[in-house]
Amino acid sequence: MKHGKKYMETAKAVDRAKLYDPDEAIALAKKSAVAKFDETIEAHIRTGCDGRHADQQIRGAVVLPHGTGKTVRVLVFAKGVKADEAQAAGAEFVGAEELIPKIQNEGWFDFDVVVATPDMMGVVGRLGRVLGPKGLMPNPKAGTVTMDVTKAVQDIKAGKIEYRLDKTNIIHVPIGKASFTEEQLADNFQTLMGAINKAKPATLKGQFLKSVTVAPTMGPGVKINPLKLV
Structure with a gap:
């Protein structure tokens, strides 16, 4: 993969072996x-x-103290009072069965997170094939299947992120924007690592954190000593 001049310049500042x-x-x-x-x-x-x-x-969610710097659009599957609560909490989209064809047939995905009340999971389950691969399927472990839609929406808006293992047993998560202060990024990172260390499976033998890297979208990765994070 070829990298541009800017990347090469910034990469010089990072010691790959350190x-x-x-x-x-x-x-x-x-x-x-x-x-x-x-x-x-x-x-x-x-x-x-x-x-x-x-x-x-490993799968869970954590609210980053300084948020992610990204505006997150929330879709809530709920009815009646719960739908009203979701709207009042600031969800961009609230609905029920009528949203199924819109997502399934029209390919509508103008949202970043999906929340559902437990009674709506039968409906949402029909979207498993399209929401699943995009990582949008509501999940109780992530707090996105809940009766407390107000808290779920508020937490997401405040900077709640989901973490989970990918197929190669790596967790990829945002910890903020480059415009954040170093202190804000460090706070968010420590909060994230605290949650991940707590999520360590009891059955795991050997080292839990093999490697930890932080990187900007377009820049080089910087490796962190995992022993400093336990």
């Missing part, structure tokens, strides 16, 4: 974000888990 302290790594990642847009700073956490085993799956 494992940095968390604060130093975050400062470097922030400095490496030189694109013309406000880049997202992401954390990539390689675990020692084997996601093929149900007891080693």
Whole structure:
């Protein structure tokens, strides 16, 4: 993969062989974000888990203290009072069965997170094939299947993010924008790592955090010493 001049310049500042302290790594990642847009700073956490085993799956959600810097559009599947609550909490879209053909047939995806009340999961289940691959399927572990739609919507708006293992047992999550202060990014990162350490499967043998890297959207990755995060 060919990289541009800017990338090559910023990459020089990062020692590929070094494992940095968390604060130093975050400062470097922030400095490496030189694109013309406000880049997202992401954390990539390689675990020692084997996601093929149900007891080693990691999935959950955490509210980042300073949010993600992104405006998140929320769709809530609910009826009656719960639909009113969702609207009052600030959900962009609220509906029930009538949304199924719109998503299924018209390919409507103007939303980033889907929340559903438990009684609506039968309806939402019909969208499993289209929502699942996009990571949009509501899930009780992530707090997106709930009767408390007000809290769910408010948490998402405040900067709640979901974390889960991908097929290669890596967790990819945003921890903020390059325009955030180093302190804000560090706060968000520590909050995220606290949640992930708590989610460590009891059955796991050996090292849990294999490698942890922070990187801006268009910049080089900066490796963090995982022993500093336990």
